[in-house]
Amino acid sequence: MALWVVPVSDLAGVARHVLDVAAVGVPGHRLVVLCPPGPLAERLRDAGAAVSTAPVGPGDGVRESVAAVRHAVGALRPAVVHSHLSWADVVTAAATVGSRAALVSTEHGIADDDLVYHGTAWRSRLKEALHTARLRRADAVVAVSAATARSVRAKWHPGPRTIVRVVPNGVDRVERPARPPGLHVVSVARLAPEKRVEAAVRAFAVLHERRPEARLTVAGTGDGEAALRSLVAERGLGDVVDLVGHVDAPGLLARADVLVQLSVWENCSYSLLDALAHGCGAVATDVGGNGEILPASALVAHDDPAAVADEIERQGLDPATRPRLAAAWPTRQEMCERLAAVYAEVGA
Known part of the structure; x- marks a missing residue:
């Protein structure tokens, strides 16, 4: 089983990635999503995905979020715990101390300029220190682009035992109709x-x-x-x-x-x-x-x-x-197969 820890409740941003993976499935793994109550959880349930709601978002605080993740890990005993977004990355690293589960995170939002997301220099330095520390426990980091992987290595300094793999967001091709000119x-x-x-x-x-x-x-x-x-x-x-x-x-x-x-x-x-x-x-x-x-x-x-x-x-x-999607760009199925390959690398 793969337990995904997702600290958002709405349908923006990372929710698209979560919904796509839940729809396709990760080969060889039962996927369970742990997220706060809200539209994302409802959409997952409507799609027949396994979802558990708990206070795991920034608004719930560190103590409650760590306790909720620790409880889910203890109850479900997943082979891999996979976190998404900065809050879940840090909370999950703390909550899985002593667990035998492999620890994986996907980086969706890291920039060359830390001020893009963190606003102030002191907050940027704090975030960098937190992520450098939590990556000492991580078995693998999935970056959604090569640029993301470069930023992870430059800013968070993953150790030699932490696998870093690029798995771009997958998208299924649709039949492109003949498009007339337009503005x-x-x-x-x-x-x-x-x-x-x-x-x-x-x-x-x-x-x-x-x-x-x-x-x-x-x-x-x-x-x-x-x-x-x-x-x-x-x-x-x-x-x-x-x-x-x-x-x-x-x-x-x-x-x-x-x-x-x-x-x-x-x-x-x-x-x-x-x-x-x-x-x-x-x-x-x-x-x-x-x-x-x-x-x-x-x-x-x-x-x-x-x-x-x-x-x-x-x-x-x-x-x-108009640009075209590269022939080698992964579909949703291929994206999920690459995630399964990362899990296999960490023994999950």
Whole structure:
């Protein structure tokens, strides 16, 4: 059995990865997900996955989270305990002291610049020390991109006994219909500073000046919504920019022409993967794992709105120039097989 410790309850971010793996299964292992009550747990149950809810999120505190993981490990006696996201990584390392279970973590969110996620230098140093310490107990670390693996090695210094393997997020290919030209531009991202959605709006403003038929759909929620609405109003784009909140991203991308994503950092973006799988164009910053998904021609500087607009226009009006998913990119099944291979390496 593999016990996955996931400290989030909503359907954003890592939940997509959890749902995909639960849907396919890890060959040779029964998967049980331990997460807080909420939409993720409900969706897992609806899909027939094994899920146990417990107070294991940051809002529950360290003591309760460690106790909940320790209880689950004692009750289920899994062969491997697999944590996701920083909170669960540290809590699980503490909770499994004395357990015979193999300890694995998947790194979804580490950046070259620590301030992207941690905000202050002192918090960054504390996080680095915590992760360096917990990796002394880890049997394996799964990185979702080669860029993520490089950051793990540079910042957290895993020891020689800790296996580091790259297993990208898997995505199933869909039949790509013949896509007509179009300038329906979309952003699918949390409305937070590190996602730079405001830069996407500024680039769209340049595009709209040239191509009045262009329109922008901004999907996502977050604290930056008010500032974003103000920017849209300031630029006079209220009639052509829609902020639609949380939506089914693959469904939106299947209807869109070009995704624009100007983040400070991405590890292995499901938005980019879904865009390419559905025949949608994609324009993104050259950060993290983006260059492992997109060709150089689709990578842009966030602070050059004209260049971003140029690339959006090129891909929108000439569908033949839109990037394609690499033939070697793993499907969901292949991703799960690679996870099983990691488990085999650690004796689980």
